[in-house]
Amino acid sequence: SEGAAMLVLEAEDHARARGAAPLGFVRGFGGANHCGHQSQPDADAMVASMHAALADAQLDPGAVGYVNAHATGTVLGDPVEAQAIARVFGESVAVSGVKGYTGHTLAAAGAMEAIFCMEMMRRQTLIATRNLDDIDPQCRGVRHLLQHATQPTQFSLSNSFAFGGVNGTLILEHAES
Numbered sequence: 001s002e003g004a005a006m007l008v009l010e011a012e013d014h015a016r017a018r019g020a021a022p023l024g025f026v027r028g029f030g031g032a033n034h035c036g037h038q039s040q041p042d043a044d045a046m047v048a049s050m051h052a053a054l055a056d057a058q059l060d061p062g063a064v065g066y067v068n069a070h071a072t073g074t075v076l077g078d079p080v081e082a083q084a085i086a087r088v089f090g091e092s093v094a095v096s097g098v099k100g101y102t103g104h105t106l107a108a109a110g111a112m113e114a115i116f117c118m119e120m121m122r123r124q125t126l127i128a129t130r131n132l133d134d135i136d137p138q139c140r141g142v143r144h145l146l147q148h149a150t151q152p153t154q155f156s157l158s159n160s161f162a163f164g165g166v167n168g169t170l171i172l173e174h175a176e177s
Helices: 012-017 043-057 077-089 106-123
Strands: 024-033 066-068 094-096 155-162 166-174
Touching: 024 043, 024 106, 043 077, 043 155, 043 166, 066 106, 077 094, 077 155, 106 155, 106 166
Parallel strands: 066 094, 066 155
Antiparallel strands: 024 166, 155 166
16 A cells, blocks of 8 residues: 655744644654665564664653554564564563554555554554454564553554664654643
8 A cells, every 4th residue: 555644843842832732742763774684674673773762762661551563464574573572572561553454555654653653642542453363473472452442651662664674663752731
């Protein structure tokens, strides 16, 4: 599929000066690249990306209430990402992916998934991974959301892992109303 999404990032003081209430904040970013193979994911680089985002946000993994997995539904990518998330969070955090609702929107995926994260935090409802009924044994070790859950969440982590070994992770913070 294809898609489009846009986030407008603005300095908080600028937004407040013009009377706008922020919907949320980008609290941290992490990135890590690997060059082992054009299309094969690397768990170490994924872990490094998540750790870098947590360090940039000055947060411990326990502060994160939700992880939006890149979750492309591939036989190779999903198990590697699940194992990487398990190395950072274990089963302590709710994990789902939104591509079951949108398809893989390619270049728009990261922005669209950040919007989903902000909306989930605003609504205090985490959405389950659509069409995930049976968890592949290689994807165990994380707390997959199989049903929507009501859960106040201040911080969400969103992964974007791409071809060419480009890995990016955002930490998003809910803006208190």
